[in-house]
Amino acid sequence: MTGTTCEGAGCDSARCDAATGDGSVCARATGFCAALLTAVVVSVVSGFSRTVAAQDVAGDLDPRIVKLVGTVSEERLGAILKKLESFETRSSLSSTTSTTRGIGAARQWILTEMSSYNPHLKVSFDTYQVPPQGRVTRNVEMRNVMAILPGRSLRRIYVSGHYDTVARPGGQGAANAGGAPRDPDAPAAAPADPNAPLDNLAPGVNDDGSGTALTMELARIFSQSGIDFDATLVFMCHVGEEQGLLGARLHAQKAVAERIPIEAVLNNDIVGGDRGGNGIVDGATIRVYSEGPEDSPSRELARFVQRWGGRYVPSHRVRPMARPDRFGRGGDHSAYNQLGFTAVGFRESRENFTRQHDVRDTYEGISLPYLAQNARVNAAAAATLALAPPPPSVLGDRNQPLISRAPSGYDANLKWNAVQGAAAYRIFWREAWGPDWQHELLVGNVTNLVLPNMQIDDYVFGVAAVDPGGHESFVTAYVTPPRANTPVRTGQQN
Numbered sequence: 001m002t003g004t005t006c007e008g009a010g011c012d013s014a015r016c017d018a019a020t021g022d023g024s025v026c027a028r029a030t031g032f033c034a035a036l037l038t039a040v041v042v043s044v045v046s047g048f049s050r051t052v053a054a055q056d057v058a059g060d061l062d063p064r065i066v067k068l069v070g071t072v073s074e075e076r077l078g079a080i081l082k083k084l085e086s087f088e089t090r091s092s093l094s095s096t097t098s099t100t101r102g103i104g105a106a107r108q109w110i111l112t113e114m115s116s117y118n119p120h121l122k123v124s125f126d127t128y129q130v131p132p133q134g135r136v137t138r139n140v141e142m143r144n145v146m147a148i149l150p151g152r153s154l155r156r157i158y159v160s161g162h163y164d165t166v167a168r169p170g171g172q173g174a175a176n177a178g179g180a181p182r183d184p185d186a187p188a189a190a191p192a193d194p195n196a197p198l199d200n201l202a203p204g205v206n207d208d209g210s211g212t213a214l215t216m217e218l219a220r221i222f223s224q225s226g227i228d229f230d231a232t233l234v235f236m237c238h239v240g241e242e243q244g245l246l247g248a249r250l251h252a253q254k255a256v257a258e259r260i261p262i263e264a265v266l267n268n269d270i271v272g273g274d275r276g277g278n279g280i281v282d283g284a285t286i287r288v289y290s291e292g293p294e295d296s297p298s299r300e301l302a303r304f305v306q307r308w309g310g311r312y313v314p315s316h317r318v319r320p321m322a323r324p325d326r327f328g329r330g331g332d333h334s335a336y337n338q339l340g341f342t343a344v345g346f347r348e349s350r351e352n353f354t355r356q357h358d359v360r361d362t363y364e365g366i367s368l369p370y371l372a373q374n375a376r377v378n379a380a381a382a383a384t385l386a387l388a389p390p391p392p393s394v395l396g397d398r399n400q401p402l403i404s405r406a407p408s409g410y411d412a413n414l415k416w417n418a419v420q421g422a423a424a425y426r427i428f429w430r431e432a433w434g435p436d437w438q439h440e441l442l443v444g445n446v447t448n449l450v451l452p453n454m455q456i457d458d459y460v461f462g463v464a465a466v467d468p469g470g471h472e473s474f475v476t477a478y479v480t481p482p483r484a485n486t487p488v489r490t491g492q493q494n
């Protein structure tokens, strides 16, 4: 094994042989490289694309994804937000009988609107009967609105937001000003009449009209793209988030019970404002929260969003946050995490708390250029994941990580399980102290790599699966399973 790969080298096997001396890496990777030979090189500036024909150069970008990312429409996002605002409230406990106001009218419009995008998009209500509990004060029918774009395989990639809203006296601004961080969604005083609909004004244009509009816009552009995705894409508008992530919890519970293979969830909640309540403006970055520990699948998904979002939308910086969410705040991605699914939460970089959970959460608080950039990052990540093979397993049959010091006793010997659809694998590593991958190496269609004299104790290693078109899964890292404590028995001294 040499350290040279043919990535980006216009790699036919003759060139690879010259590049590596013995051709060992490239010989195995020739099939992968040949597929990229006549790739079109595309330059990307601020999410817009210009195509330049080129021969013999392998590109990191798939022109189809560049085109997809370029079709996100600010105008469409704005129209969706205005329509969502027009329902006045989308509280999960609001009216279901009005055709113009409340949750019932809102969910019907979302369903009808997404159904109009493309016949291939299967749009339905994901419905649950929920008796009184927690913040649910009466029997209520909870309906997520779900749009499924079937892929070649059953594995699923989700893009989501929540379409329900809430507004309380003082909103989130008053909750934050109250001192120590606390759960802003803590139960309010019991209503005088628990059967009365919660029908007060709650426009919720940013929380979470923004995530809903992003999800709907991606449902439109993905279903109209004509791209044949490997994974099934699910565009999910959750309900009941403000009552305790109920729609997401119910769907995640169903996914466990029915063994629905959810591979990744990209959840968007409050992603439309670029102006903080303190006056600081940032329209060029987005935060992505993920639960630990440091090499959990959700962390790897966050790194993936940073890597591929940054490639397709270089003008927008992804800021991964090594924590599940903001202090005292929650979001639907956590409902999936709690049942073992891989999920991350997108959050605008500068929040305006006076506009959250408040009647002031209106269209005026939205920056459409900012929301569109966040939509482009989601589109790039979801499309790459859905075209790539699933991430490899690096566990053996006894669930042990397949990493050793063989053959010398001082080497890094990595093994992984072959993934269907993979034509190559990309190995990543970094110092064991540090959050970001520092090195990467594309290897061919093999399931073993030895890096001589690399002490496995000093680095974190991971592997991603790559398809013939260069689409890459998120990384699976080699981690030491936690050791169970074995209590020491004590006895009486003789």
Ligand SMILES: [Zn+2]
Residues within 6 Å of the ligand: 162, 207, 208, 241, 269, 270
């Ligand atoms: Zn929210």
